[in-house]
Amino acid sequence: MTDQAIHGNANHPGNANHPIDGDVDNPEHVHHHIITPTQYLFVYLALIALTALTCAAAFVDLKWANPVIALGIACTQVVIVVLFDMHVAYQSRLIKLTIGAGFFMFLVMVTMTLTDYMSRSWGMW
Amino acid sequence: MSASIGSTIVSLPDQSTAQMPKRTYINNEQGLLSWLLTADHKRIAILYLISITFFFFIGGAFAGLIRLELLTPQPDLVAADTYNKLFTMHGIVMIFFFLVPSVPATLGNFLLPIMLGAKDMAFPKINLLSWYLYIIAGAMMLSAIVLGGVDTGWTFTAPLSTHYLNTHVITAATAIFIAGFSSIFNGINFIVTIHRMRCPGMTWFRMPLFIWANYAASLLMVLGTPVLAVTLVLVALERLFGIGVFDPTKGGDPLLFQHLFWFYSHPAVYIMILPGMGVMSEVISTCSRKRIFGYTAVAFSSVAIALFGFFVWEHHMFIMGVSSYSALVFSLLTMLVAVPSAIKIFNWAFTLQKGSVTFETPMLYCFGFMGLFTIGGLTGVFLGSLGMDVHLTETYFIVAHFHFVMVGGMLMAFLAGIHFWWPKMTGRMYPETLSKLAAVTTFIGFNLTFLPQFILGYMGMPRRYAAYPPEFQVLNVLSTAGATVLGFGYMLPMLYLTWSLKYGAIAGSNPWQATGLEWQIPSPPPTENFAEIPIMDHEAYDYEWLANKTRNEVTTVG
Amino acid sequence: MDSALATTDPAEVHAEHGHVSLPQHRHHFETAEQQREAGSFGMWLFLLTEIMFFGGMFFSYLIYRNWYYPAFVVASNQLNVTIGTVNTMLLITSGFCMAIAVWAAEMRKRPLLRTMLILTALLGVIFLGLKSDEYYEKYELHHIPGNNFNISMFTNPAGYGIKEPPLSPDMAQRTQVFFFLYFAMTGMHALHMVIGLGILCWLIRRAHRGDFTAGYVAPVENFGLYWHFIDIVWLFLYPLLYLINRHPLH
Amino acid sequence: MGLSPVLWQFLVNWLHNASLFPAEASTIAPYTDALYFFLVLMTIFGTTLVAVLVVVFSVRYRRQRNPVATQIEGSTLLEATWTIIPLAIFLVAYVWGALLYFRIFNPPTNAMNIYIVGKQWMWKAEHPGGQHEINALHVPVGQPVQLTLISQDVFHSFSVPDFRIKREAIPGRYTTVWFEATKPGSYRIFCTQYCGTQHSGMVGWVTALTPADYKTWLEQSTSGESLAQNGERLFASMGCNSCHNGTAAARGPDLAGVYGSKLTLTDGRQLLVDDAYLRDAILNPSQHVTAGYAPIMPTYQGQLSEDGLIDLVEFIKNMQSNYRVQQTLVTAESGEAAPTTPPQGKGER
């Protein structure tokens, strides 16, 4: 037994020739990627622009669209932050799945509880 | 292999020549401080073991007092408010300070890295931190108890807990909040360790089922516990500032509290049972010398329980004023979540088939688990069935249901695990006859305590009652008598296990002839677990691999 | 791509010998790579729990906003949008600095790392300053839920020079629920920032010593995740609390 | 159900006499018991099955008899069997339970209504005729009775095991449950939801009387005024009639005949006016403003006890015309002392 096995070639991008049978094409690992400041800058500008936009949109009366737009922009911003500032775009599937699980569970909490709240006034009981 | 076939698989080294390993995790460093500042997962497991045992007996003492009070219909031993504090603290201590950390924090902590072929948990310091959080929480809980107790019931129902009680609710809530974080960190550590620290060759489907079970439980801890935390924060704020998020007179919705609380607390019951199911798989396989029947089904049913466990919480609120349409949905999902447990039970039963079954103490506890958990689980189906729940909810039927799954299920599994891995943890065997006696005593005591409660429940005896109508007395007396036997049954292991620390037979590295990686290293293991990182080149529960290995060892030595 | 190799090189070179190279390398990990991945995965799991934690409050907000819509509209309009917007910008900028800090650590630019961390902290402090100013304003208006809460501003907005429809007293009481959620959510958010600032101070000290500019960036990276997560929470709080009700449905 | 009635009676009575079973004293009870026996059988079947498997395999394959284990991977067929069979059984339990649930919570249309107010730590029953009882409830047998429950403080739960019914009394909201007693006698009431110190003292008796006895009881224990009459007095004394008097100039909507009708609100929603709505309209008027009216009605939160609210609700429910309202308006203006409501709810606990 040597440790050589798992040291593998962690510094080779792609990591395809990982020697351990179980780890071939392991979706849990991914090559470490570094985002450049230029990219960060674009992200930053986009976020600021979206903030300005959402703020401005809030002062225009768009009826039902107001909350939709506000939340839509917020979600866009969050996705941008998660993908780039938090490097998820370049992360392994495992990390992506983890984040997905978080939001999924939150949605479960909301929707399943709403089955109660929404139908409470439907009938006698 | 030895020629004669005995009735046991226990194979201890020759006691006259056997020696404990020189350098183990226990004697590697000396002094109290070396324990309190350790980052070794095995030592932390021992710290946990000591602390949860302590809390178990505290909770048990409360249980004893509850049962004593219920000996007579009148509230004559203690007044009603004291009684309320008794069951509240019994519930809180048993659940948050004993059962939730029981198997994961002790056995899980000890075994997880070894079973994966790693040197330690991914985050040893956070591991220690979670023990400290647990201790701080425990100390707060004890101080709340000493200062006068809490009487909210372990469910903290609003608006009772927020506006109508003047006991130490905030202290208790904070204690549970902190204990929750202890459990969250535990869960994170487990998940990361399982994903990141497996040794070469340890693929997901070569992991012991104990790992799968703990993995599923950790998912629940990580996703569920924060919701409990935020709920308790809101309760505390509501108490402090008199706000109305949960108080209907101020515009709040008390059901929101229950939704949030049970969103955690239903998954929590699976946090409490899944690791025990993991223990079951290990013990049953070892004691029948056979791989688990349908490994994948057992592994996936753990994950299925964890996943579906998040979709059923409303079954605790069926008559609480939730919409009936939504109750229909949740009742259906409750029926679905019960199925994976059934799969497991039958898979275990069929593991025995064509095996070579022996009846060591851990196995006896496992048999206890199979019977009692089946009853407990099936009575859970009563409660999940809407119309039946109307009559049964908030009665002793519930009390019996959850003691069957928690005490008959998890506690039995915990004891099975403790006995099973005791030689690994301490290097010494427990006394077999005495321990068999204890296993049988607890089984009998248990049934005597809690079977009558099903009948009481159907007759309508409400739970959390300090006084009850005289016609219920006979069954209550039976129950109290059973609790005495049960208490005795739990005292025994405590005594003989302590005794065995010094006088037990030296166990050798693999007394059970089991296949897990943990059995291939000395007992007690050295601090770094493995001299060199192992390579997993066989399935879990591969007894042929083990036989080969033993044969080779014999030839090389001889 | 080059940069990636450059930064991880020394660690790998040593790891080749099957031994630990960096002082920060923990004995129980086989490689630095493994340690780094474990660290960031652990951080993500922690953030997962944070999602659920804040999720509970967002959910309460959702329910009560639907129940007491008029109260939420009027109460929300009493929040100071200017401060809210400025604070949003501040947090985004702070997040940008943090991102650059992570990059600086990867590229082993010690001075840049230090400056960026300090900037991040500074912006965070300003955010909290503005936030406390907002809290104080609420205190003066008796908008802190509890015994001193005063609903007269909502029952009689004209008397305060506010252009809002007056609420009936019972609905006006429900503004308390809004403010309670407002304080609970922004308070929890602020608490997370305070904790974050504490960690930042420690990071700045260590960055100053050069701990993170020798190939060991995990703490900076993981703290970055935490800090961005706080941003994310705010990115939802801002529209939900400040903006959504500017123009109520009619 | 399935079982012959004689056998059923025998079984149930025998169990009851052995103090192992509650009395079957309502029309619901046999239905609940049938499901119960089904589930008990399921449990016995399941547990026996598991026990038999374990025991037989243990004996047959114990080490002495079977020294070498045969390694088996598993069997998809077997696993499918023990997935599908329990699932099927559980689904039967689900459907059966759901049907029973709706039976328990769907009152027959001819049910009489009794209000139950729970408070720490007693049950107050209010009959439409104005009879008040504490920790007791008199009902006729053979007549469906609907209970409308509410709590004045925390959650309570009204449970009559012999009727197999139970319903949470929730603060701030009406809930209902119904039953029809079948045998005269006394049956225990429990509060089953933990509600504070004297939770176990919040017990009482339901007395089921023959219709004739019930009639005598009603007459003997009347307080002289029905709930609706109390409500009428309150309606005047709280000044409701100043707005709701059915005249053209009235600032509030006409309440005569409003119960059971469909209202359109200013935001376009349509609502059925039931007890819960009436209560809510008095306490939180601005949460559902009737189309065509300004939200000027003051809230009566904190000024009316739950009993007072019940009186008002009962009054409005039974209000067919505005004649008497206008009458009281006249008497009130004539300076006659208006009756006062006892200040309840807040101070009392």
Ligand code: HEA
């Ligand atoms: C370890 C803890 C644990 C576990 C595992 C369970 C498991 C289950 N529980 Fe339990 N439960 C509790 C702990 C637990 N429970 C507690 C503490 C409470 C009370 C809380 C309080 O109010 O204080 C409670 C309350 C509770 C209620 C609420 C009752 C009420 O308040 O009105 C319900 C309702 O549905 C329920 C259902 C179930 C179900 C369906 C399962 C299922 O997961 C069970 C699945 C298992 C099986 C079904 C057994 C195996 C099956 C077989 C071997 C098949 C048999 C064969 C055939 C039928 C052919 N439980």
Ligand code: HEA
């Ligand atoms: C892990 C969880 C766990 C465990 C192990 C137990 C163990 C026991 N429980 Fe517990 N119980 C709960 C969890 C648990 N319980 C919960 C969550 C509740 C609900 C609380 C609520 O309503 O809020 C509850 C409620 C509860 C009630 C209902 C109270 C009520 O509603 O009024 C009763 C009554 O019989 C009871 C009894 C027992 C008994 C006899 C044991 C026995 O198994 C304990 C045996 C152990 C010992 C006895 C200790 C060891 C022996 C000694 C220390 C020697 C001294 C012994 C004596 C003096 C007898 N429990």
Ligand code: CUA
């Ligand atoms: Cu009222 Cu219990």
Ligand SMILES: [Cu+2]
């Ligand atoms: Cu549950």
